[in-house]
Amino acid sequence: xxxLVQVLLLGIALGGVYALMASGLTLIxxxxxxxxxxxxxxxxISAYITFWAFTVYQVDxxxxxxxxxxxxxxxxxVIYRVFFASIAGSEKLGELSVLLTFSLALILEGVLxxxxxxxxxxxxxxxxxxxxxxxxxxxxxSQLYATVLSLLLLVVFWIFLxxxxxxxxxxxxxxxxxxxxxxxVDVERISMIVFGLGTxxxxxxxxxxxFLFSFYPGKHWEWIxxxxxxxxxxxxxxxxxxxxxxxxxxxxxxxxxxxxxxxxSPITFFLALFLILLIRPQGLLGKKMEA
Amino acid sequence: MTPLTISKKSNPETEMSGMNQLGxxxxxxxxxxxxxxxxxxxxxxxxxxxxxYWLHMLLYTFMYIAMASAWNIIGGFAGYISLGHNVxxxxxxxxxxxxxxxxxISPFLTTPLAGLAAMVLGIVFGLISxxxxxxxxxxxxxxxxxxxxxAFDNWDYIGGSNGISLPLxxxxxxxxxxxxxxxxxxxxxxxxxxxxxxRHSKFGLxxxxxxxxxxxxxxxxxxxxxxxxxxFGLSGFFVxxxxxxxxxxxxxxxxxxxLSILVAAKLVLMTVLGGxxxxxxxxxxxxxxILINEFFVTVLGGSELNIVATGLLLAVVxxxxxxxxxGTLKDKGLLPQFLDWG
Numbered sequence: 001x002x003x004l005v006q007v008l009l010l011g012i013a014l015g016g017v018y019a020l021m022a023s024g025l026t027l028i029x030x031x032x033x034x035x036x037x038x039x040x041x042x043x044x045i046s047a048y049i050t051f052w053a054f055t056v057y058q059v060d061x062x063x064x065x066x067x068x069x070x071x072x073x074x075x076x077x078v079i080y081r082v083f084f085a086s087i088a089g090s091e092k093l094g095e096l097s098v099l100l101t102f103s104l105a106l107i108l109e110g111v112l113x114x115x116x117x118x119x120x121x122x123x124x125x126x127x128x129x130x131x132x133x134x135x136x137x138x139x140x141x142s143q144l145y146a147t148v149l150s151l152l153l154l155v156v157f158w159i160f161l162x163x164x165x166x167x168x169x170x171x172x173x174x175x176x177x178x179x180x181x182x183x184x185v186d187v188e189r190i191s192m193i194v195f196g197l198g199t200x201x202x203x204x205x206x207x208x209x210x211f212l213f214s215f216y217p218g219k220h221w222e223w224i225x226x227x228x229x230x231x232x233x234x235x236x237x238x239x240x241x242x243x244x245x246x247x248x249x250x251x252x253x254x255x256x257x258x259x260x261x262x263x264x265s266p267i268t269f270f271l272a273l274f275l276i277l278l279i280r281p282q283g284l285l286g287k288k289m290e291a
Numbered sequence: 292m293t294p295l296t297i298s299k300k301s302n303p304e305t306e307m308s309g310m311n312q313l314g315x316x317x318x319x320x321x322x323x324x325x326x327x328x329x330x331x332x333x334x335x336x337x338x339x340x341x342x343x344y345w346l347h348m349l350l351y352t353f354m355y356i357a358m359a360s361a362w363n364i365i366g367g368f369a370g371y372i373s374l375g376h377n378v379x380x381x382x383x384x385x386x387x388x389x390x391x392x393x394x395x396i397s398p399f400l401t402t403p404l405a406g407l408a409a410m411v412l413g414i415v416f417g418l419i420s421x422x423x424x425x426x427x428x429x430x431x432x433x434x435x436x437x438x439x440x441x442a443f444d445n446w447d448y449i450g451g452s453n454g455i456s457l458p459l460x461x462x463x464x465x466x467x468x469x470x471x472x473x474x475x476x477x478x479x480x481x482x483x484x485x486x487x488x489x490r491h492s493k494f495g496l497x498x499x500x501x502x503x504x505x506x507x508x509x510x511x512x513x514x515x516x517x518x519x520x521x522x523f524g525l526s527g528f529f530v531x532x533x534x535x536x537x538x539x540x541x542x543x544x545x546x547x548x549x550l551s552i553l554v555a556a557k558l559v560l561m562t563v564l565g566g567x568x569x570x571x572x573x574x575x576x577x578x579x580x581i582l583i584n585e586f587f588v589t590v591l592g593g594s595e596l597n598i599v600a601t602g603l604l605l606a607v608v609x610x611x612x613x614x615x616x617x618g619t620l621k622d623k624g625l626l627p628q629f630l631d632w633g
Binding site: 029033035083086087094095096098099100102103104105106107108109110111113114221222224225228229232236263264266267269270271273274277278281 | 601
C-alpha cells in the first residue's frame with residue numbers, strides 16, 4: 001500500500017513538468033493550427049544552452065530560465081517569420097505545417113548532433129541527488145522543484161492570457177481567427193508572439209529537463225511523441241486538457257514503470273492515445289474537429 | 292449535385308482511353324526499354340565484373356522506389372500523411388528474419404507473407420486511427436512507431452535492442468547481390484504497376500475524392516472508411532515486402548536501423564519532391580533523392596549534416612514547390628510524356 005502511494009507521489013511530481021512541456025505545443029496549435037513537431041527539438045536547444053552554462057560557468061539550471069526563455073522567444077519569432085509567416089493563411093495548413101515542422105526538427109537535430117555529438121548529457125546541481133521526506137514517503141528534490149516551478153510558470157501564463165490585452169487577443173484568435181481579425185486584432189502579430197511564447201515555454205521545460213532526464217539530440221523524437229500523444233488526449237488546443245492529460249499520464253506511466261519496468265513506461269502515453277481515439281477522437285476537453 | 296459531375300468528368304474508362312490517345316504508344320516503348328535495360332545490369336556485372344557498387348545503388352534505389360510509391364497510395368492519393376511507415380518496414384523485415392533464423396525458411400519465399408503481416412498491422416491500426424484525420428492522425432502514426440520500437444526493443448525472442456543476426460548467404464561475393472537485385476527490382480515493378488492501376492481505378496478515384504474533400508466524398512456514396520483502411524493496408528503490404536528483403540540483404544536487424552525516423556522522413560521527402568499523388572512522382576523523387584544523398588555523403592561525409600540536408604531539402608520543396616517536380620512541370624505543360632502516367 002505504501003509503495004502504491006509512493007508511486008503516485010512520484011507520478012504527480014512529474015506531472016507539472018509534462019504540463020509545462022505540452023503547454024507551448026497546445027498553445028501554438030490552438031492559435032495557429034500548427035502542429036509543431038519541432039517543439040521537443042526546441043527543448044533540446046534550451047537544454048544544451050543550460051548544460052553549457054552549468055558546465056562552464058556553474059549557472060544553476062533553474063536560474064538559467066532567466067536567459068533561456070528570452071533566447072528561445074527570439075528564436076521562435078525568427079523561425080516563425082522564416083517558415084510560417086508565408087503560409088499562415090494557406091488552405092492545407094494542418095498537413096503542410098506538420099511536414100514543415102518535421103523538416104525543421106530534422107534540421108535542428110542535425111545541427112545539434114553536429115555541434116554537440118550524440119553523447120548523453122545532464123546537469124547535476126546539488127538538488128539533483130537530494131530527496132524531500134514527507135513522513136514515510138519521499139519526492140526527489142529535483143522533481144519537486146521542477147514541478148512547482150512549472151506550475152508557477154503556468155499560473156503566471158494563465159494570468160497573462162486572462163488579464164492582459166495581448167492575452168485577450170490571443171484567446172480571441174484561438175476561438176475564431178476570422179472574427180478576431182474583424183474586431184481589430186492584428187492576427188499576424190499575435191501569431192508571431194504566440195509562436196515565440198510557445199517556444200519560450202519549450203525553452204523553460206528544456207532547462208528543467210537537464211537535471212531530470214539525460215538527453216542527446218536524437219532524444220527529441222521520444223519526447224515529441226509523448227507530448228503529442230498527451231495533447232491529443234487532452235484535446236488539441238486546450239490548455240486545461242493538456243494539464244489534466246499531463247497529470248493523468250504522468251501518474252499512469254509511473255505505475256506502469258513500477259509494475260513492468262521503466263522501459264515500458266513511455267508506452268502508457270501511446271496506448272492512452274489509441275484508447276482515446278477509439279472512444280473520444282476529439283480528446284477529453286476537445287471540441288469536435290471541423291472538417 | 293456537384294460530386295456526381297466530378298465523378299462523371301474523371302470517369303476512369305474515359306480517362307484511360309484518353310490516355311491512349313495521348314501517346315501511350317510513344318511512352319510505352321520508352322519505359323519498356325528502360326525496364327529491360329535495368330534487367331541487364333547484373334549480366335554486365337557477371338561478364339565484365341566491377342559493377343558491384345552499381346548493383347548496390349540500383350537495388351537500394353529500387354527499394355525506395357517501391358516504398359515511396361507505396362507511401363504515396365495513402366499519403367498522396369488519399370492525402371493521409373503517415374510518419375510511421377517504417378513500422379511496416381520493420382515488421383516485414385523481422386517477420387522474414389524470424390522465419391529464417393528459427394525455421395530456416397528463406398526470406399525470398401516468405402516475402403509475400405511478410406507483406407501480409409505488415410498489411411494486417413496496417414488494417415488493425417487503420418481501424419483505430421483512421422477514425423480521426425489531419426494532425427491527430429499524423430500524431431497517431433508517430434505513436435505507432437514508438438509503440439513498435441518499445442515492443443521490439445524489449446522482445447528477447449527477436450533479439451531486443453541488440454538486434455538479430457541472420458546466417459550469411461552461401462553465394463560467393465561476386466554474385467551474392469544479384470538475387471537481391473532482382474527481388475527489389477520485382478517488388479519495385481509490382482508496386483509501381485499497382486500504384487498505376489490504383490490511380491486509374493474506381494478505388495483510386497475514391498481515394499482522390501477523399502483527399503480533396505472527405506465530407507463530399509462520403510456524401511457522394513464513397514465508403515470512405517473502407518477505402519482508407521484498404522489503402523493503408525495495401526501501402527503497408529508493399530513496404531513490408533521490401534523490409535523482408537532488406538533485412539536479409541543486411542544480414543542483421545536492429546530496431547534502431549528499421550525504426551529510425553529518418554526512414555519515414557525519406558519516404559515523405561521522396562514523394563513530396565517527385566510529386567505527391569502522381570504515379571511517376573515517387574519514382575522520380577526516390578531516384579533524385581538518392582542521387583542528391585550520395586552527393587551529400589561524398590561531400591559532407593558526416594551523418595549529422597546529412598540529416599540537416601534532408602530537413603532543408605524537405606523545407607525548400609514544401610515552401611516553394613509543394614506540388615513536387617511532376618506536379619509543377621505538369622501545371623506548366625512541360626512534363627515529358629514518358630513521366631505522365633496520371
